[in-house]
Amino acid sequence: MTGTPVGYRFGPGMGWVARLFIATGALWVVAIVLWLAAGGRAEFTTAQAPWSWRVLVPAWTALAGIILALGGCVVFARQMFGAVLGRLEQRGFLDSPDERARGGRPRR
Numbered sequence: 001m002t003g004t005p006v007g008y009r010f011g012p013g014m015g016w017v018a019r020l021f022i023a024t025g026a027l028w029v030v031a032i033v034l035w036l037a038a039g040g041r042a043e044f045t046t047a048q049a050p051w052s053w054r055v056l057v058p059a060w061t062a063l064a065g066i067i068l069a070l071g072g073c074v075v076f077a078r079q080m081f082g083a084v085l086g087r088l089e090q091r092g093f094l095d096s097p098d099e100r101a102r103g104g105r106p107r108r
Helices: 013-037 040-045 053-091 097-101
Strands: none
Touching: 013 040, 013 053, 040 053
């Protein structure tokens, strides 16, 4: 090894992870504001079905936020696995016999 450490190389998907989680947070804020300010909580606790938009819109907005969060988790996992596999491909999993004979590579 030449002394330059090999870092993880993430693809452009990590930007998507951030965007998806920011969108998730925004959707959940909208859902909470609609739930509390528009009277969805009060209508839901009275148990008068069928519910109006005051209950349904915050519920669907929160569900969309959950779906975006799951998508962000999937993209994050793909990026992590890709980075780990790329590092293993470049450096290998175990020390080669040549590196062990020279005293091995320095531990970080």
